[in-house]
Amino acid sequence: MIRLLFKQSVLPAEFVAFAEANKWTLVDHWPAEPGQPEEFIWETGTGVDVHRVNDEILGLSYTALNGPPEAQESIRETKELITSRFSAYDPREVRDWYRAADSWDKKVFLIPMMAVTAPVAYDEETYQLLSSSLHDSHKDVRLAAVIASFYLPWAELIPDLTELTTDREPEEVIRQGAENAIGSIKEQQRSGDANPRP
Structure with missing residues (x-):
């Protein structure tokens, strides 16, 4: 898994538009609950799940990329795609x-x-x-x-x-x-x- 923390604030609608433009499929949404972050999950079609997490516990929103061992190259490619649009902290x-x-x-x-x-x-x-x-x-x-x-x-x-x-x-x-x-x-x-x- 790779997590990305963007340097600029990214509005939810902006990330949704980016996901839709890349033809990702929204497969789940966990609403925020007391002590639990809100999370949107997309499938990219390449074996990668993209999680957009609004974590009030940390006071941060971040993006996590998950996939099985055989999808590691796809995870790296998805990271490059995302960071070509949204600058992330090193x-x-x-x-x-x-x-x-x-x-x-x-x-x-x-x-x-x-x-x-x-x-x-x-x-x-x-x-x-x-x-x-x-x-x-x-x-x-x-x-x-x-x-x-x-x-x-x-x-x-x-x-x-x-x-x-x-x-x-x-x-x-x-x-x-x-x-x-x-x-x-x-x-x-x-x-x-x-x-x-x-």
Whole structure:
């Protein structure tokens, strides 16, 4: 799976028109519910599912491209098609901004972007930044990192999250969130679903 975070705001009607122009078929729509993102799903006809997600939990809208192992080339082609029309953030630039962040609120703003733009396969650079966020002195940074962990099915995050489930973490919402994130990561690894609905 590949997730794309567009640099400019893209109106739903604009993306629908793009999908229709490319003859994609709208196959599902999950309306927003409390704690659940709104999601539109198109089939491209080349084995790729395009998910347009309006995620209020992260405060972001992003596009996820899914398909079976044999559709990986089609996924890359679909990504190129989409990014030829809508400019998307490069994961490296988001990581660089995070490294340069000099306040807790900038980190909180960038952590969701880092999670969405990170590759689904384990990425050491992103892991190191997220791990440091999980141990940040500011509770809002730790909470943002816990929430971001739901979007990255990496077993490497489990030890960091486990530390936050103990009484050494003073915030109950962080302790509970870390416990839930561990369960989500384990479930994603079992099911192969890297596009969770936390």
